[in-house]
Amino acid sequence: MIATLELLAQLPYEPHYFLNPVKLVAFMVVFAIWVVFAQWVDKDAVAVNTYRTLWSMLTLASGAAALLLGLFIPLFWVGFLLFFIINLVMMVVYILHRNGLVREEDRVFTPTHFRRLKEEGFSGKKKQKEVTERVRITDADRKVVTIPEEEEGREQYRLTQDLVFDALWRRATIVEVLPAKDVAKVSYQIDGETDQREGLVRQEADLLVHFLKQIAGLNMEERRKPQRGQIVAAIGENRHKIAVRTDGSTAGEKLTLRIFYNEETLKVPDLGFNPKQLEVAMALREVTPGMILLTAPSGHGLTTTIYSFTRTHDRFLQNVQTIEFEKEMEIDNVTQKVFSASGGTTFTEQLLKLVRSDPDIIVLPELRERESAAIAAQAAAQKQKVYVGLMAVDIFDALRKWMTLVGDKGLVAKSLLAVGNQRLVRILCDQCKQAYKPDAQMMRKLNLPADKALYRKPEPEYDKHGNEIACQACQGTGYVGRTAVFDWLTVDDGLREVLRRSTSMNDIQNYVLKKGEVGLQAQALQKVLVGVTSIQEVARAVRQGNGASPGPRPRPKPRGAGKPDKPSGRR
Ligand SMILES: [Zn+2]
Structure with missing residues (x-):
């Protein structure tokens, strides 16, 4: 120990080492590398979607600490070495972190990366990529x-x-x-x-x-x-x-x-009705005049359903007309009018004009004016088949809103044929869904057979590098496409009478529930029992549809997976 101190004491004191050009250059080179690195981290953190502020702060803080050490440790080469090593460690840590987030070909400082740099050169020749x-x-x-x-x-x-x-x-x-x-x-x-x-x-x-x-x-x-x-x-x-x-x-x-994808060809049988509902819905297609009220919460496929009902009619033999706020798709042989407020006429005036022109079928995907509801109901009571779209969380919400809009119970009772309400649920991926034994108590609570196996999306699997192995059919999401779950209420003579005489929604609700034909949850659980979707997905769709926040969702990040030639286009 003493010997070392004596050795150190013999070293010449260098108060002005920056005047030594070699040392100055060495210091400046490392400093310049650090500046370039810090700028790159700031941009790269955004590109690879990691915490930009955190990594920028870390780079700055470690760089500053290294700089102070480098400047104030009296022995130049010791200080310089520390300055160099701290920055190097920081760079290695960040590069390992960001390389773990991206695909093989996007990693930096790997053999592949160096080979590519050698082939393409450093100065932006990569634009000549194939x-x-x-x-x-x-x-x-x-x-x-x-x-x-x-x-x-x-x-x-x-x-x-x-x-x-x-x-x-x-x-x-x-x-x-x-x-x-x-x-x-x-x-x-x-x-x-x-x-x-x-x-x-x-x-x-x-x-x-x-x-x-x-x-x-x-x-x-x-x-x-x-x-x-x-x-x-x-x-x-x-x-x-x-x-x-x-x-x-x-x-x-x-x-x-x-x-x-295939939204433009969907018809009523493709939507997700159960066999009994489908039979009823298809039979109602032939009933004229009358109104079918199609409803859903926002984001649950209402437009697709309305367009599918429209497509199910014979558009060569029947005169089908729509008035829409936004034309989402073209339907062959249907006159689709797009309403514009700047046109000088109101929606109601346009609708009146349309009714007078006497088409067979009127489709109104959305109503924003109260007066137009009564006109649509009158048309459906007298001559035309009318489809109306409305935002609603369930059948009763839909009925309540519709009766308020029309403002005439008798007219609603006379014109209404049926009310549909729907939710979209994702379809479990056929290639990777996993059977499991659900909790017996939960099954009893849901009124389901306790010993039935259900399906769910699989736990993610990882390769030896810790990257998730994504299923090629669903890209690791566990689901492929969506289907609608329907609640369907057909208005029969009994209900017509109840609608006419009702003093509150309770009267209607009691009558319908006594007949026991409706219930979105029961319909959704049927799809769970046959393995089309999962309990988790139904819970999510119901929660989301009822206006609750969808909650946190794990982010699938399939990596290192080869891409198939064709994407699967399913709804
Ligand atoms: Zn899959």
Whole structure:
């Protein structure tokens, strides 16, 4: 010990080591690397979707601490070594963390990464990456979009291909690219669930939006007002219409893609009715005049159901007309009028005009004016078949709202044929759903056979690197598509009389419940018993439909999984 101290004492004291150019350069090099690293962490943390503030603070704090040590430890090389090591450790820790969050090909400082850097060079030559057509995209003029020749166009094309292919593979129905300051957030809606995806750096997002606007035939100069266009994307035989929408926001243009799967061909038998309900609903198709009231909470597939009922009619022989606030899909051989408040007439006036023109079937997916309800009911009492869509959490809520809107019990009783209410539940993935023995007490409580095995989504599995192994059929979500659960009330003569005489909703409710034919929960549990969906999913759908928050949801992150050639397009 003493010997060491003596040795140290013999070392020359260097108060002005910064004047030594070698030491100064060494110090500055490490400092410069740290500055570049800190800037990269700030951006990269957003791109890989981790805690940006936390990692930036850690990088800054460790860098500052290292700098102080480096400057104030009198022995230059000891201080320098500490300065170097602390920063190095910080870099290694962050890189290990971020590499754990991304796919193999996006990891940095790996052999693959170095090989790629060697091939492409450091200076942005990666734009010459191979660009291939994975999705055949057709533009607004129905021309196939080919791979552009020049570099910027190729990059735009590649970004578009990546996004559309991934969205189709994951069966996303809505894709949103929302610009923030330096980045753009990307989110999907898959089977009604929002899934935050890896973000894009702002420059890439701008290229992507530019390209999609161009091929969707939108006005390139307009960056504020909402614009709508359409493209078609196909993988093999699976063609998907994609509605492209842009809206200005303070941070830049927001892009929304709505991808259509089979919604445009669905008819009543495809929706999820049980056999008895289906028989009744199909029989009512032939009954004219009369009204069918279709209801659901927001986000539970009401529009799809109304369109499916419309499609079930013979649109060649019958004159079918709609008035809508927003035309979500085209229906062949149906006159779809889009109501616009700027047209000078009210919705009610337009509806009156429509009724006078004497169509066979009137479809009103949404009513926003009270007066129009009475007119619709009158038409349904006298001559036409009328479908009306209404937001409601159950059959009784629907009846209550409808009777208030129409304001005439007698007219409601005379015109109403049936009321439907629905919830969407996700369908368990056939490839990975797991049978399990449910808690007997819970089963008794739900009035289900106690010894019945039920199905649920499987526990996630991991490979030896700790990455989740995603099921190829459902991309790890455990569900593929959705189906509706219906509660259905047919208005018979008995109920008609009750409706007419009722003094309160209780009268109606008592009558209906005594007959024991309704109940959304019982219908949903039937789907659980046959393994179409899970108890957990039914609970979630009911909670969500009744206005409660959907609660926390584990984020599936399938990694390292090869992609199939075709995305499965199911509703
Ligand atoms: Zn699966």
